[in-house]
Amino acid sequence: MPNNDYAAYESVLKEKLNEKRYHHSLCVAREAERLAVKYSGDPEKCYLAGLLHDITKNISSEEHLKIFNTFGIILTAVEKNAPKLWHAMSGSAYLKHFLNIKDEEILSAVRYHTTAKADMNLTEKILYLADFTSEDRDYPDVDVIRKLVDISLDDAFIYALKFSINDLVGQGRAIHPDTVDAYNQACLGGK
DSSP: OOTTOHHHHHHHHHHHSOHHHHHHHHHHHHHHHHHHHHTTOOHHHHHHHHHHTTTTTTSOHHHHHHHHHHTTOOOOHHHHTOGGGHHHHHHHHHHHHTSOOOOHHHHHHHHTTTTOOTTOOHHHHHHHHHHHHOTTOOSTTHHHHHHHHHHOHHHHHHHHHHHHHHHHHHTTOOOOHHHHHHHHHHHTTOO
16 A cells, blocks of 8 residues: 555555444544644655554453564563553554565554654654644643643653653553653753
8 A cells, every 4th residue: 555545544444443433543643744844754655654554452461462573573561561661563563564564664653652652753743742732632631731732842752751660660561762762862962
């Protein structure tokens, strides 16, 4: 499929996702496109990354593990104990190997939309924040992050990382090292 065949991708999503997740994917795609326009990103690339970011969200644990095994994805201890992160890794592999998407920015944006990482490019940051601020989201502080994302992508990014870290700490869960790296770099004035 060509990267801009959105109808074909939407058809795949309808088969793979439940109604709520499909709606979320459309909302994230629109928000990613809006942020790309606002921050001089690539609107088509960001829309597609947003559309497809959760493509494997509703598959079983067994299906995730099969994708990991087939494509040599080795989970860290933190990842093994955080199945909520699996769809980012399996989703990126699915896009590359099943949908033939070769754009590394899209693949990486999908891969890191749950944890973030150091040295994120604009497409990656946009998807990370679009997933936080899409119109379907309803959680404490969503309005704060929505306001921030319209003022400063970097300030919103730091706030979103702090929110995630605080949420994980509050639940007594491990924090992925990529999230810590992203936060530390952002606080030190990096990308």
